[in-house]
């Protein structure tokens with residue numbers, strides 16, 4: 001168990017803009033933000049865009065937007081790592097000058113051959129021990145001649161222990177560590193050099209990142225020390241696995257924040273869900289909003305085991321947030337879905353009313369937009385299969401006609417008056433309530449599910465309701481189910 005962390009902290013989230021924000025990355029950002037919020041300090045956003053071939057400005061924008069959508073706050077940045085390349089190169093020059101790094105003229109073929117030879121003998125390959133360093137004069141001569149080279153960092157001859165906040169001490173024996181490239185042959189710095197230089201210049205105190213970086217950390221520790229900087233604390237988060245128990249990938253469904261957003265998941269649900277996938281508040285609470293999570297968060301309870309992404313649980317959480325999120329906020333998140341459903345210009349007053357009626361009954365925003373669409377449609381399509389039960393009742397059209405007439409004649413068209421009219425008619429006809437309730441719901445909304453019938457009747461409106469009764473009655477009469485089926 002790691003020692004208690006104290007603040008203030010300077011943490012950073014450092015995504016590479018090579019794709020949409022993965023939920024694993026989003027979770028890393030969440031833990032960084034929670035650490036910052038609970039201990040004070042700063043959360044820095046640094047876009048690691050130095051791999052120009054794979055990085056993309058559109059992805060940078062997308063990542064920033066996805067973080068904002070999730071409600072993750074940053075205090076500093078976004079900074080582009082590419083803006084600092086000169087500083088990274090200067091650091092490499094310093095390391096060269098101090099003999100903590102050296103020029104390496106070996107070609108890829110040479111390295112490959114040597115590696116094969118050593119592995120063929122059954123020994124393990126390390127650059128460090130595989131080659132003797134060339135004499136100084138040779139290096140000078142080859143530099144002068146303009147021969148291509150890379151710059152390698154001279155890894156100290158010692159074991160390195162990563163004191164990991166999440167995993168405890170992780171030992172890297174000396175033999176597992178090797179000299180590594182910090183400047184490529186085109187003089188661009190590698191990830192290892194850039195990340196350490198930026199962490200130093202940004203005063204990062206805690207590096208919280210994915211476990212896939214754990215093997216990089218001894219390299220980084222070597223660089224921090226060689227550059228004379230204090231070491232940050234490190235914490236490596238276990239991976240998120242898919243239902244197949246392998247690293248979460250497209251095989252088992254959505255992986256990016258963007259995809260869940262498009263599925264109509266609310267940001268607070270995804271935030272809550274991701275946070276609990278690798279951390280627990282120490283009690284059995286599951287539904288916790290951001291404020292509660294900030295209040296309860298301690299890095300000491302970050303788990304070591306891989307979390308398995310459980311889509312059903314996320315959906316369950318989302319249903320909860322659909323019901324509990326204030327109407328105005330729901331409307332804000334619903335806007336793109338309304339647009340997609342052709343409801344961008346829907347009457348705002350009616351919209352508020354029906355969203356409020358439906359939000360707690362919808363599992364997600366897609367379903368919500370779908371569920372309220374009918375209030376704004378001129379006419380409905382009635383499905384033959386879904387109406388079979390109604391079409392089997394020859395007396396139903398007439399009963400609905402009577403109800404429609406009574407509704408047309410009501411003084412006030414309200415929840416109470418429409419309910420009373422129906423109950424009176426039920427009593428007169430001496431039938432069960434369901435005999436009229438279900439087909440009326442279907443006639444008015446085109447659906448068997450939804451809010452209580454009389455809550456729905458009013459927003460559909462009297463006039464539109466009359467048209468729907470007439471359409472549905474005609475539909476029933478035109479499509480009776482004959483006794484043979």
Ligand code: GLU
Pocket residue numbers: 013014015016048195208209210213
């Ligand atoms: N840019 C790296 C990535 O996206 C993260 C580097 C770090 O957190 O140190 O995987």
